[in-house]
Amino acid sequence: MTLRTEPVTINIGPHHPSTHGVFRLRVTFDGEVIVDAEPVFGYLHRGTEKLAEERTYVQFVTLTDRMDYVASMTNNQGWVLAVEKLAGITPSPRGVWLRMISAELQRIASHLVAIGFFLQDLGAFATPLMYTMRERERILDLFEILCGARITYSYMRPGGVFQDAPQEFWPRLDTFLKEMPHYVDEYERLISGNEIVLVRTKGIGKVPADTLINASASGPILRAAGVDWDLRKKDPYEFYDRVKFDLPLAKESDNFARYIVRIQEMRESLKIVTHCKEQIEPGPVRPKEVPFLVRPPRGDAYAHIEAPKGELGYYVVSDGSIAPYRCHVRAPSFINLTLLRDMLVGWKVADMIVTFGSIDINMGEVDR
């Protein structure tokens, strides 16, 4: 005897505890199994790209903070690189080193949030989240010393950064660099060997590498598929060709691989910060000749960086005035999120949330 059953369509979100913001997912379930999933974006759309046309090149730095609000430093970095390229500004070396230090610290902070919420989605009742937040707090303290803000930094300017790091920053950074590897070990002891975590994440949410490449995905989810792609290595911007670090890769392309790649990237970022700290030299943090009102010549420029979530690109068109004529942001979260359907179909409800968490998206960046 066969019972007549029918699939059920459920709206996950836009108000749901684990959609990481206002994300909506129309899922069709057959019992507990997902047969279809359709991501719906746009609930946090603020028209950032249009707003850029109304602001000067420096003013827009504050708006880039609001896109990926757990990784504001890297957003600043991508924008100032694009403006420098457009206006032909050569940044001062000390400013570049400071930008690299803050960007790598930001990468650690962003991965901490990613791992914490990934485990929260797994149902770990906030314990790993509280642990990772504890260390993120220390990074935010460092940023507070650096620029006075804890979330929306607006630290970077075309040509460098707006102020030098105060004296007390460096000993605090040294302490952090010394202690952070122990904390990463602690997460690994708590999470990486946990039988339930392994059974819930290994082999789940698999995507083949060519699908990822075709969708132009980037960041940890691409490296978790074994694709050796990191802009810091492939197209070194700033002084990334002067620091030594390895590229953590995994080949499984499942949820656990994405998690473990992030864990290893945090260790690599600590290495990069150490190298930057060794090579930084005294000098101005911003060249004197760069005007406050940048007025680039007519033309366009595209600059991309390896943000914590993937390739973050800014395409800017100038008409010769003090404001950009057009600005487009290539947001890694948005492009990685388009793969969600490929990852979900065939898995269960519980896997849906975990896979979604493993992509590590930020709705502020998806909808911009």
Add this chain to the structure above:
Amino acid sequence: MTDAFLENAFFRNIYCNLASSASPRCAGGGPFGDGMFPAGMEWLAFLITAFVIIFLVVNAALLAVNIYIWGERRLVARLQARLGPNRWGPYGLLTPIADLIKILTKEDIVPAAADRLVFNLAPVLIVVPVLLVFAVIPFASSTWVADLNVGVLYIIAVLSVGSYSAVMAGWGSQNRYAMLGAFRAVALLVSYELPMVLALIGVLMITGSMSLVDVVHDQNVPFALVQPLGFLIFLIGSVAEIQRPPFDLAEAESELIGGYHTDYSGIKWGLFQAGEFMATIASAAIITTLFLSGWRGWGFLPSHIWFLIKLVAVLFAMTWLRGTLPRLRIDQVTAFAWKGLLPLAALNLVVSGVLSFIWPAPGVAELWVMAIVNLAVAAVSIFTLGLLLGPRPGERTTPAGSAVFMPAKREGTA
């Protein structure tokens, strides 16, 4: 009619001060006077005494829930490197009271599409069965409400009513999240009840009685040692029955928002929470009674203190699980019950049967022999099961980064 509670001096005092001295139960006079009621009114005295007892037990259970909520929040906070509630009262002890006041003043919303009768009945049905469990638990050497000769069976029967509540809440809410949660809850409860009951039979074979009072009386050696396999199965089964992590998938917050109580608000939601915490305490009390020798202990502390110590230890372990483990998936949970726990429970049944056949009425020495045999069986069977159910060789790489084929060197950890 059962009058076992009159063996307790306190309750007997109440009864005999009410009933006339002609009552056969108060024969011998002693400290009791003539009683307030004339002869022939013993039924009224009995009723009042019973009411007092029920009032005490119910309120003690509710108070225990309050203290347990506070304790769990504090403990989980410590596990999570936080402080936990510490504002209201000393060490935040009044926080559950403040929560209760908040819950009582919230608006009680019934969804328009809900089946009102079913929707309103569900929170009641989750609390009442759990309260009934406390009736048969011997809290101390002479403190219990009823000494049922089918006590263990009664507990199993009463606790399984909880699954009705889940289904009613899920169905009555007319909400798809709630429905999914209810399905999960039922799948979970049905799967885990079977190995739990089978694990209990091992205990019953040794004691030869279903009365919980007798079970404690016969536990010269804690049955957790005599029946290690049964204890483990029952412990895991209990955690699953009360749907606490890692088996909390029926109300998985990150997936189903609140599971079957998604649509509840105000005091009805509070009843679900109270029912859940009360079920945890009840399960801990059952485990204490059946496997940790109940109120028995050494003479330097009164028996109810021993019961409390063991109860708190079990609750501590359950809270620890909650603070550490992520959630399992529904198919993994049920597979673990049917493929893992059920064969183990069956094996435990066979071994216990053979041992009970050899020693029908075991003394202390025989209990220790049984403990050794059962421990060996438990170790071997759990190991074998791990080999059978665990990952195939090569399927599971060792944790901590060996999935990465270019492992980053660890440095700076000096």
